[in-house]
Each structure stands twice: as structure tokens, then as C-alpha cells.
Amino acid sequence: MTHSIAAQINSLLASLILLTAFALLAQRKILGLVHLFAWQGFFLALSTAVIGFASGEHHLYISSLLTLGMKVILLPYILYTLIRKLKIHREIEAIVNIPATMLIGIALVVFSYHLTAPIRELSSLMTRSTLAVALATVMLGLLMMVTRRHAVTQILGFLAMENGLFFAATSATYGMPMVVELGVALDLLIAAFIFGIFFFHINTTFDSLDVDQMAKLKETD
Amino acid sequence: MVAPLDIAGFSVLLLLAIAAISPFVRAARAFQITVMFPACALASLAAVVAGGISVAEGTVASATMYPGLPGLPFHLRLDPLSGFFLVVIGLMGVCVSIYSVGYMKGYGGQRSITHMIVFYALFLAGMLMVVLADDAYFFLVAWELMAAASYFLVMYEDEKAENRRAAFLYLLIAHVGAIAILLAFGVMAGQSGRGGFDGYTFDAMRTAHLSPGWATAAFFLAFFGFAAKAGVIPLHVWLPEAHPVAPSNISALMSGVMLKTSIYGIVRFAFDFIKEFPWWWGGVVLVLGLISALMGVLYALMQHDLKRLLAYHSVENIGIILIGLGLSMIFASFHLPVLAALGLIAALYHTLNHAMFKGLLFMGAGAVLHATHERNMEEMGGLIHRLPWTAVFFLIGCVSISALPPFNGFVSEWLTFQAFLLSPALPNPLLKLLIPLGAAMLALTGALAAACFVKVYGVTFLGHWRGHQQPERIREVGWSMRLGMLLAALSCFLLGIMPTWVIGWLDTIPEQLCGAKLAESAGRYGWMWLTPISHERASYSGPVVFVGICAVVAVTWLLLHVRATQVKRVPIWDCGFAKLTPRMQYTATSFSMPIRRVLGFLFAVREQVEVVPHTNHPAMPAGLQYRLRIRDRFWNWLYAPQGNAAYWVARQVGKLQHGQIQVYLLYSFITLIVLLVFLG
């Protein structure tokens, strides 16, 4: 009984993660994006904890706390300060307009559902149905990186992708070994710092965080 | 009791006789109009009777007609599927033939009536023969007869270059399609295992065992050919060109009926000849149907030529029919016969409905054209006051095509929606998920169609007259035109109210083609209740909806008219501006502006606003000019490159022409040498 309720709650959280992934694509304001990312992290942490509780894999609690600390508090805080410092409150620009991005997003969800169908047949875990959502989150993160101009949206897309990967790991195999998870968390943190430094440099060089400006670095034109 | 096939034969022969006699009575114009068209109506009625009996009884009759092509007898066959299409052609034939009496009188003495009657009768006969044919030769002969006759009918007003160009485009695409159909027959016959000309009978094709590769080739060749005739996107470009320029009675027949012969062909090929096919065939049909439906209605919304707009709506409705057909094919490929029957019935029902309401709308457009000599909606308005009868009939057509209950368009779209929602029965998880998403596109199509017909009716019949001529000179059309429209409007209404009867009547077709019946579950609760699969699943009752609404309206009206209140006619509220003119009304272009903004990226839209400067002061412009050009993107993507390529090739070949006799002799000489080398 607890299993099935946990599976239902997990499904609900999975759908909320998917919703935040779409919301990240739809949101125009940069601060709004950071908030959405924090929410996504929160749902992810919650879902990890629920799976940990239901499956009895107690190391997942640690992962959950780690996610909460990193992705809900620390990384959004870093991004928030960066945005404040660099004074980039503008609306972001999209290469592909938002409704079209949404439609591509829906197609990607259907595609990941199709891809994970064989695994769903084989797996006996209660979380098997959320695997499609996890894969879709990864793809939506990548889509966000492809279709948005601003450097901050690039890192947010990257982080959202990582969320998806993490979620995939928990839903496919009840989480990666602890060492790997710790390593990934550390990597992320370092990545965020490096991104921060890059932002700073891009901004001072070009007076803008529009990544299209990078095209100027080409030697021949 | 006369056999249905004999009645159908009588109908065809009568039409051929009309075509043959007409040139001999050329001088008697009045006789031609008042006798020949009613005779066509009689022949069509015979076709309705033949088809109706055949479908109702589910009988299959075949015959061989000896003086066919030399050495090749023609085979005829009347089964429920052919019978159904006989009814579609015949019903519209009756309405349009009656309508034509009045419509042709409108041409006065300017044009040859014989020309019209000969090709009109041949056109009807050709369509009847297409659905009766039981071998590839007869089918193609009939198909070509239909195409050639309609070509001459489209060319009827041939003094305009625009009309000749449209007719040529139509002929061209029809023939590309005909070649594809011919090849499809060739593939089928070659694989049927019977030698010689025997392989070309449909019987041989029914029993042929095709390898999957050849079956796919045959089906898609045929599908391409029929799609070209039906105007499936991207093969639709001839439709909006040919329909507006043809006389309106011909547009009604072409759009309402002729397009349906290709639906017949597709059903015949898929369900009767090949029978076993993979699901993706259905998927292709479904996707093309969805694209045609949505793009068709969007292009229609952008038009302001009444008949052109209706032509684009034919693209839309063919799309809706293909959606039902595609769903049916998908269900059939997974051996779900009841669901396949539901999809097939939805498609066939919509075929019948579309024939009725589109025919009605084209006849209405013809009546407007007849009365105002105008096709451009921007020059119309307020016609409801001048043409009260036409306005009522046209309104019924608009409500039907917009899929609003209790009229007929709703029933078939509703059945299509039900078929969509049965996707969880499929074993393939991806299809389960994708198919309901198609329902969203169908819903969008339906809603946009309603928007489009509010525009059509609002701009044409309501408001104030916008045109240049005096509206007082516009007169209601004659009784025969009204009678034709009345019959079509009546059938739109009855088909909407009596779906259970229609499905019960149609049931022999899915029984033979899909192996399942629907009427048992669809009509289990009596004729008033339509319950396609079960009453828990969904139910609809046209009669109750209609009677219920009428009752409430009547009661409310009576209650509010117990006490006499004064009704005062007053000028419209002008916000104190007091200078309202008819030019300030919304036009067709402005009505669709929001949709053009939202979905404009699908078209090649070019908008230009020019300020005409005033001589005295730059701040006070003398006027504004607004130019809008919307082009069909498919034209630029598909047809223009092909046309350019053909032109380029022709130029290259043209270089051979020098005008010097010696060079020509050299060509002959080289040819001779080359031939001799090959022979040696």
C-alpha cells in the first residue's frame, strides 16, 4: 500500500518536474528562471526522498539533502547574486519563438516516451514510468540551451539537464552510488563557479551576456 | 422487382442519351434548359434509388458489358460501397440539376447551353461509371471521361485568360494523378498472378497476394493519384483556382461530389483490394488528413473571394474525411474490426455530409453571384434583406459545415472524435499517445471553420451593403434555384437529426470491408439515441437537442410576448459620432486579422501600409493605402521550382533549334547512324 501511494506521489512530483522544465522554456524573466530552477530542484529533492523512503535505500536521503542544499539554495543563490551584480534583469531573447519551442518540447516528450518504452517493459521498479519524464527533462534542458541567447539561460539549461540525469538515475536504478553522486555534486558546484567567472569576463569584454557576441571571436570574418 | 444494377445502368444510359440528343435540339434553348436538366435530375434520382437499395440490402451484383473496348468487355459491379457513392453523387445530382435550370437561365442568350448540357451529363455519367467500374480499363475510361468533361465545364467561361489557366492547371494535376492510378493498377495486375488482360479486373486484384513491398507501391501510387484529385495538401493548388472560375452549379458538383470519387478509390484500394496492410499506411493517411484539414481552413480564413474560400474548405473537409479513414486503417491493421468500422463510418458519413453542405454552400454562392454578379465578399453585405431565402439556406450550410449541433457536420465530426478517443485500445504505446493529440488538431480545425463561416455569413449577408452598384436592383433568385438549395438544406438537417438511421443503413459497408457492424451498438437505444460503441462510452441525441432547444425558444418567446411591448426601430448607436458609413464595417480582411497575426507564420503574408501625402501639410495625409498579399507557401516550395526546372529543360532543348536546314539534316543523319550502330 505504501508502495503504491509512494509511486503515485512520485508520479505527481515527476509531472511537476516536467511542468517546471516547460515553464523554464516559457519564462521570459531571468529571475523567474532562477526561481523555477529552484522549484525544480525542490521537487527533485522531494521525489528522491520519497523514493528513498519507499525503497528502503537510505542513502537516497543523503542525496536528497544534497540536492536540496545544492540546487535549491546554493546554486540559485550564486546565480541570483551574479544577476544582481552584473545587473542583467532584461527579458531574455529566444532564437525560436516560445510557442514553437513548446511544440518541439511536446514532441521531445513523446520521443523520450517512445525511447524508454522497452525499459518500462523490462523494469520492475515502481519508478519505471518516470524514466520517460527524466529523459524528457534532459532533452528540454538541452533544447533550452539551443534556443536561448542569453548566457544565464545556457547555464540554467545545463543545470536543468543535470536535474534530469539525476532524476533518471533515481528512477532507473534507485540512484547512483554515493561516491558518484558526491562527485557530480562537486562538479556542478565547480561548474557553477567557472560559469560565474566566464559570465563576468564575457560581460566585461562585450558589455552583454548575449552569447551571439561570441561570434566576434572568430578570426576571419 | 428491378435489380439495383439495372436501375444504375438506366441512370447512366439516360445521362449518355441526354448528352447525345442535346446537340440535335440546339436551337430550342428553353426546351434544353427546362427538359434536359430535369432529365438529369431524374437520372440522378435513379442512381440514388439504385445505390440506396444496394447499401440497404448489402447485395453485390455484377455484370459484363460486351461492347466494351475491342476484345475487352467492361465489367460492372454494384456493391454497398459503390452504392453509397451512387447515393452521394445522385443526391447532389438531383439538387444541382434542379438548381441549374434557374442558374443557366441567368446566362441569358450569351452562351451555348448545349455545351453545358452535353458535358454536364457526361460529367455525371462519368462519375457514376467510376464507382460502378469493376475493371481497371473501364475505371480509367470513366475516370478520364469525368476529368475531361469537368475540364470543359471549368472552361465554360473561356474568354478570360484566368479561367483557361485554372482549367489547364486542373487538367495537368488530374492527369499526373491519373498516371499514378494507372501505374497502381499495373502493379496490382502484374502481381495478381493472372496472365493477360484478366489481371486487370478488380476481381483479380481482390484475390491477388501481394508482397508487402509491391502492396505498398500499389497503394501509395493509387493514394497519390487520388489525393491529386481530392486536393490533399500539397496537391491542392488546382482547387482554389478551378472552383471559383467554374459556373457555380459545376463547382457544387466538383467540390461536393467529384472529390469524393477519390475517397471511393482510396477505400476501394485499401479495404477491398489489399485488405492486409501495416499501420503506418493509416498513419500517413491520418497525418496528411490532419495537415490538409488545418492548412485548408487557415488558407480559407485568409480569402475574400467567396468561391475560393469555399474551395479551400473542400481541402479542409477532405482532410477530415481522410482523418476518419486513416484512423479506420490504423484500427483495421491491428485487427480491431469494430473500431475500424467506427472510423470508416465516420469517414463515409462525413463524405455524404460534406457533399450536402458544400454543394449547398456553392449553390448559395452561385445564387449570390447570380443576383449581384460579384464574388468578392468585400463588395457585399446586408444581402439577407435582399435574398431572404438564399440567406436562410446559406445559413444552414454555414452551421452544418461549422460542425454545430443539431446539423449534419457535427455528427460526423463527433464520430471522428470518438474514434480518436478509442486509441487506448491499440497495442502500440506510441500510437496510443500520439493519436489523441491529433484530436486537438481536429478541434482547432473545427473552431477555425466556425470562425471562418461567421466571417463569410457576417460579411456577405449581414450588415450594410458595401458595393458600388445599387442594392435595390438585387433580386431573390428564381424558384428552381431555391428548390435545389432547399433540398440540400433539408438533407443537411435530416442527416443531422437521424444519425442512427443513416448508420443503420450504412452498416453493410463496414460489414463487408472491416468485418464488423456498428448499428447494433449504435442504435441499441432506439432511433433517437446514437451510442457508437456503448452508452457508457458516449451518447448523442440529435432529435432531443433540436426539440429541446426549439421548445425552450418557443416557451420563452411566448412568455415574453404575452404582454405587448413596443418595438422601436432606431438608428444604430454611433457613440455620438453621427457619421457612420457602411465602409466602417468590419470587412473579411479585417475580420481575420487577429488570426492572421497569430498564425501568420504559416503563410507568406506581405502587408504594406502607404501614406498618401497631402500637398499642403505633411501631418495631414490625404489617405492611407493598405495592401495585403497572401500566397500559398506550397506554391513556392513545390510547384514553382518544378515549373522553373521544366522551363529550364525546355530552354536547353530549345537550343537544338537553329533554323538552319543543314543542322537539322545533320541531326537526322546522326540519328540514322546511331540507329544503325544499335541494329548492327
Added chain:
Amino acid sequence: MSLHPFAIELLQLTLLIVLAPAFSGWVKVLKCRAQGRTAPGILQPYRDIRRLFAKNLLVAENASWIFRFTPYLTFGVTVMAAGIIPLISVDLPLSATADVIALVMLFGIVRFFTALAGMDIGTAFGGMGASREMTIASLAEPAMLMAVFTVSLASSSTSLTQMVTVMAHSDFFIRPSLAFALAAFILIALAETGRIPVDNPATHLELTMIHEAMILEYSGRHLALIEWAGMMKLLLFFALGIASFCPWGIAPSGDIVLLLLALGLLAAKLVLGSIIMVLIETGLAKMRIFRLPEYLGSAFLLATLGMIAFFILE
């Protein structure tokens, strides 16, 4: 003791017709309170309707029979729809006449004729309202159907009584798909009933009105009928939302006790629903018309995600 189905049908129709103005008045009162204004009282809509019925009729010179017929048709179709949605019991004889798709299309008839009536008089206002209304409707209708289709898939039926029965009596089950569909439904219901942020029912400014622009020329009993039907439509959308997404408590039979219970629960749900709506309306500003496609697009996205979630997660 239990009531005959026809008695329930009659009771439901009477309730919907008679109480719709009161509900509308209640929403207005709530809204006034939320915005710190003085409320006119719950019974104000009744007084308005009575006043309009007593007035003389002014009809524009150019108006045809469509203009005069539309108010009656609007009222008739809305009453018909009121007989279909299960409100307090699923034991409704009329409920089988139309399933949820047909119901959406019934509202479509009203819209079609109201838009025609707007164009009938031949003013720029009427055309503007008709054009905008049809644009919004053509984007809202697919989203609306997708939202209810999600429920239909979950209950494998499009018949409203069946949807209510299945959803209310199956085991408790967290369904993310329904949450998405509900969110989409709320967005669409605001658009379809002409509330903020899509349309403003309380304004006569040309730039902000959509529905009002079409019916600007109506007066007297015509206007009364249209207004009354509009109030019923608001209540009906609540009823549809309740029947699709929160059907617990709707009586499975005509038992009097169950009916009374259902009535009480219905009142509680309506109060809750109206508070949510008033909060949305007070919290948001009316959108620019060309922002609406995005609004309706997100409703469509939510509905689609709901449908996808149904297949992926359930």
C-alpha cells in the same frame, strides 16, 4: 425515499435557471469585497433583469431576424446545456442527449449566433467583437477539448454521467494528468466566460471589450435574455469543472438524503470555486489582446501535458 429522474431533471433545471443570477450576484459581491468597494447585494442581477424585461425594445434599423432570434436561441441552448451537466445527481434523463464534446459544441452555437448578431447591425464594434471572440474561441476550444479528453481517457467515456460515476467511485488515486487538465480548464473557463484576464465583463471601453462589443446594440428583453444566459453559462462552467474534476458527492441515485447532501456539497464547492476565481480576477490585470494567444497556448500546453502524463505516468 427517492425522487423520480424526471423530477431531479426538473429540479436541476429550476435550480440552474433561478439561481444563476444569485450566483453571479454573489461573485460580484465577493469581488467588491476583495477590491475594497461597496457591494450592490446578491439580488442585484434579479433587479437588473426585471428592469430590462419591463423596458421597451429598441432594434437597430438594419437588424435582420438573426439579431432578434439570437437572444432566444442563446437562452434556449443554455437551458438545454443546463439539463445535461450532472449537478446533484447522475440520474438525469437529459444527460444522455449530449456528451461533453456535444456540450462544448452547444456553447459553440451560442457563440456562432452571438457573433453573427454582432455583425448584423453593421457597426465597427459588432465586427470587432465578433472577430475577437471567434479568434479567442478558436484557440480556446481545442484546449478545452484536450482538458476534458484527459478526463475522458481516464474514465474511458465522454458521457458526463459516466465520467462522474467512474471518477467519484474509483479508488483514490493521485492523478497528475487531472491536475494539469484542471489547471488548463481553469484558464480556458476564464476565457470562455469572458472574465479577467481575457475579457472584462464590467467595461464598455472599446479597447477592452470583446463579448460586450457584440451585444452592444441589444436592449430590453433581448439584453435580459442574453445577460441571463451569460450568468447561467458562468454557473454551468463551474458545474462542468466540478463534474469533471471534483465529482465527489454527486448523488448516484435519486435518494433524497443523498440529494440534500449533494446540494450542500455543491454549495460548498461553488463558494470555494468562486473565491478562487475572484482571487484570480483581482490579482491579474486584463491582457492585451495579442498576449492572449500565449495565454491560451499555455492552457493548451497544460492540457496536452495532462494527456501525455496520463499515458506516461498512469
